Amino acid sequence: MPQGVPTTVPDDGLTTRQRRNRALVVVHTGEMKGKSTAAFGMALRAWNQGWPIGVFQFVKSAKWKVGEEEALKALGETGKGGTVVWNKMGEGWSWTRKHGDDEDHAANAREGWEQIKRDLAAETYKFLVLDEFTYPMKWGWIDPHEVAQVLRDRPGSQHVVITGRDAHPALLEVADLVMETTKVKHPMDAGQKGQRGIEW
Amino acid sequence: MPQGVPTTVPDDGLTTRQRRNRALVVVHTGEMKGKSTAAFGMALRAWNQGWPIGVFQFVKSAKWKVGEEEALKALGETGKGGTVVWNKMGEGWSWTRKHGDDEDHAANAREGWEQIKRDLAAETYKFLVLDEFTYPMKWGWIDPHEVAQVLRDRPGSQHVVITGRDAHPALLEVADLVMETTKVKHPMDAGQKGQRGIEW
Numbered sequence: 339m340p341q342g343v344p345t346t347v348p349d350d351g352l353t354t355r356q357r358r359n360r361a362l363v364v365v366h367t368g369e370m371k372g373k374s375t376a377a378f379g380m381a382l383r384a385w386n387q388g389w390p391i392g393v394f395q396f397v398k399s400a401k402w403k404v405g406e407e408e409a410l411k412a413l414g415e416t417g418k419g420g421t422v423v424w425n426k427m428g429e430g431w432s433w434t435r436k437h438g439d440d441e442d443h444a445a446n447a448r449e450g451w452e453q454i455k456r457d458l459a460a461e462t463y464k465f466l467v468l469d470e471f472t473y474p475m476k477w478g479w480i481d482p483h484e485v486a487q488v489l490r491d492r493p494g495s496q497h498v499v500i501t502g503r504d505a506h507p508a509l510l511e512v513a514d515l516v517m518e519t520t521k522v523k524h525p526m527d528a529g530q531k532g533q534r535g536i537e538w
Numbered sequence: 539m540p541q542g543v544p545t546t547v548p549d550d551g552l553t554t555r556q557r558r559n560r561a562l563v564v565v566h567t568g569e570m571k572g573k574s575t576a577a578f579g580m581a582l583r584a585w586n587q588g589w590p591i592g593v594f595q596f597v598k599s600a601k602w603k604v605g606e607e608e609a610l611k612a613l614g615e616t617g618k619g620g621t622v623v624w625n626k627m628g629e630g631w632s633w634t635r636k637h638g639d640d641e642d643h644a645a646n647a648r649e650g651w652e653q654i655k656r657d658l659a660a661e662t663y664k665f666l667v668l669d670e671f672t673y674p675m676k677w678g679w680i681d682p683h684e685v686a687q688v689l690r691d692r693p694g695s696q697h698v699v700i701t702g703r704d705a706h707p708a709l710l711e712v713a714d715l716v717m718e719t720t721k722v723k724h725p726m727d728a729g730q731k732g733q734r735g736i737e738w
Contacts, residue, residue, distance in 0.1 A: 366572075367722075372566075372576050372579075372717050372719070374579075375576050375579035375580055376572050376575050376576045376579055376719070377579075378579045378582060379574075379575035379576055379577075379578045379579030379582075379606070380575055382578060382579075382605050382606045382609035382610070383605030383606065383609075384605075385605070385609050386604065386605035386606075386608045386609055387605070404586065405582050405583030405584075405585070405586035405587070406579065406582045406583065406586075408586045408618075408619070409582035409583075409585050409586055409613055409619065410582070412613060412616050412618050412619070413609055413612060413613060415616075416612050416615075416616060418608075418612050419608070419609065419612065510722075516722035517572050517719055517720070517722065518719070518720050518722050519572070519576070519717055519718070519719045519720075520717070520718050520719075520720065522567075522710075522716035522717065522718050
């Protein structure tokens with residue numbers, strides 16, 4: 339298919355321009371870490387458009403996204419493109435932690451979601467990355483049906499990119515674009531550990 | 539599998555540290571544009587490590603990567619992380635162009651590859667993105683077996699990330715990591731055209 343050309347034209351009463359500029363919900367899912375990398379790569383284009391960018395990181399580990407965080411914050415500070423606000427929901431919690439403090443994590447995640455709802459209602463950003471946001475839904479801390487409804491009803495033109503494995507069907511249903519990154523071959527299979535600059 | 543833990547430990551005579559720091563050849567392939575996005579996302583981490591970054595773009599269209607180009611150049615100019623040099627091989631050629639000037643494109647692509655070989659030999663960069671580099675190999679302009687050999691024999695510690703569809707088997711063979719991004723659901727299927735900030 340030629341790139342940029344739709345395969346079908348829907349009978350939805352919208353002009354081509356209206357349809358073109360409809361804000362998207364994008365879900366990056368699958369087994370590989372590439373899904374967050376791709377989301378932050380998309381943020382580069384948003385930055386170049388001068389769009390206010392909000393990152394909401396449902397943290398896996400303080401270390402793993404530090405490269406992307408430093409780079410996007412530095413871009414925001416150049417004053418040439420969009421602004422960048424980096425929010426860590428429940429700073430420091432990790433889905434690899436053992437049980438025992440689940441209640442705090444659940445409360446932190448819910449608090450993060452309440453903040454996202456406020457920002458969507460206020461149209462604070464034009465490009466949002468909800469990094470690893472599928473997990474609090476998977477664990478029952480946040481209702482995926484409420485998330486889907488809030489995304490569907492969000493005002494204005496706000497692109498929302500969500501990453502994480504095991505995205506809930508209600509989230510996939512509301513998504514305009516779902517991308518899945520799969521591993522074909524990986525150095526860890528050959529006994530190589532993660533390394534700085536590559537894995538984080 | 540727990541992240542960061544190898545599934546096997548090879549009997550290759552290397553220490554864990556040596557194996558950890560071995561430079562990688564990464565190929566992002568598959569049907570979606572997400573492969574370049576992921577490669578430029580990886581570059582954010584390289585930048586944060588202070589590594590000199592070289593991008594060699596075998597151009598599809600002048601428009602499509604402008605967001606990534608502007609953002610990475612701006613990052614390089616902050617002076618906080620690594621430097622960024624953005625090379626366009628045969629400025630302005632496009633794989634969507636019709637026949638007739640194939641010879642010029644082939645010569646441009648080969649010239650680009652000669653430059654990459656010189657830079658690899660000189661260890662000019664520590665992180666290289668060869669964007670859409672699979673195509674000149676696919677079209678017979680550049681010998682994939684020579685590429686594989688040059689990558690295998692490159693000196694020092696130089697990470698090389700290659701993007702593009704239909705990667706040649708010789709390239710996959712030399713790659714340490716092959717990632718494939720597939721579309722699950724796409725707005726163009728629903729009649730929506732590409733839009734700025736998202737597709738470029």
